[in-house]
Amino acid sequence: MKHGKKYRESMKLFDRSHLYDTGEALELCVKTGTAKFDETVEVHLKLGVDSRHADQQVRGAVVLPHGTGRSIRVLAVCREDKMEAAKAAGADFVGAEDMIQKIQTENWLDFDVMITTPDMMGLVGRLGRLLGPRGLMPNPKAGTVSPDIGKAVQEAKAGKIEYRLDKTNIIHCPIGKVSFGAEKLQENLNVLVDAVNRAKPAAAKGQYIRSCVVSATMGPGIRINPARVMG
Numbered sequence: 001m002k003h004g005k006k007y008r009e010s011m012k013l014f015d016r017s018h019l020y021d022t023g024e025a026l027e028l029c030v031k032t033g034t035a036k037f038d039e040t041v042e043v044h045l046k047l048g049v050d051s052r053h054a055d056q057q058v059r060g061a062v063v064l065p066h067g068t069g070r071s072i073r074v075l076a077v078c079r080e081d082k083m084e085a086a087k088a089a090g091a092d093f094v095g096a097e098d099m100i101q102k103i104q105t106e107n108w109l110d111f112d113v114m115i116t117t118p119d120m121m122g123l124v125g126r127l128g129r130l131l132g133p134r135g136l137m138p139n140p141k142a143g144t145v146s147p148d149i150g151k152a153v154q155e156a157k158a159g160k161i162e163y164r165l166d167k168t169n170i171i172h173c174p175i176g177k178v179s180f181g182a183e184k185l186q187e188n189l190n191v192l193v194d195a196v197n198r199a200k201p202a203a204a205k206g207q208y209i210r211s212c213v214v215s216a217t218m219g220p221g222i223r224i225n226p227a228r229v230m231g
Contacts, residue, residue, distance in 0.1 A: 006034055010219050019225035022189065025214055026182040032219030033178030038069065039217035040174050041185055045196060046211040048204060051165040055203040058171065059164040061143045062195040064188040067159025069177035074156050075099065075111040077120050077138075078149050085150035086115075090157045096120070103127055109134065115144045115152045135162075163196060171196065178216055189214075193229050 010032035014020070020028065033039040049056040075093040076086035077100065086094045093099065093111060100123050102108045114131065116124050116138045124138060131137040138144040142162040146152040163171045175188040200208050212224040
């Protein structure tokens with residue numbers, strides 16, 4: 001693959017074969033984020049589990065202390081008695097059957113997160129084929145199906161992110177923007193890693209976090225020593 005000039009310049013800032021401490025890696029990551037926009041910083045954690053087995057799934061959600069730097073559009077689907085709580089918590093769109101119909105008939109998907117209550121899942125379930133492939137389907141493990149819809153909306157707006165394994169046993173998550181600086185990025189990363197560690201399946205054997213890589217949107221991947229990923 002042929003990379004651009006800025007990418008090649010970024011590659012000169014660090015040793016690709018070296019495993020860095022977290023703080024040093026994030027400082028380098030910030031330096032490589034030289035695009036004209038505020039690049040997102042992502043972490044990629046390869047875990048020592050097999051996602052093909054139900055007892056080795058790793059999935060959950062966590063509120064990052066400094067958020068993600070993204071403005072999240074939240075759709076709350078609930079009964080009328082909970083709509084005011086959803087609005088007060090900052091939901092951008094609130095409704096019930098009307099919103100479900102709008103998604104079905106108009107293919108309307110102008111939101112980043114859908115949050116609903118358990119009693120609405122029978123109706124929301126009809127949208128599975130449409131929302132599932134886009135990662136928008138509400139799920140109790142991600143905190144997007146909750147009886148306390150106000151709290152769930154508040155957390156989503158504050159920077160709650162979902163983490164889950166892909167087919168190659170890697171978790172990919174945003175942990176903020178380049179403009180956050182290394183210190184805030186490290187605090188976000190520590191909270192995420194702590195959550196992933198607590199979600200370790202009992203069936204997982206050997207080293208749990210096999211590798212950790214951070215990168216800015218347009219920058220190269222910088223490897224962190226997995227044994228020292230918490231700082």
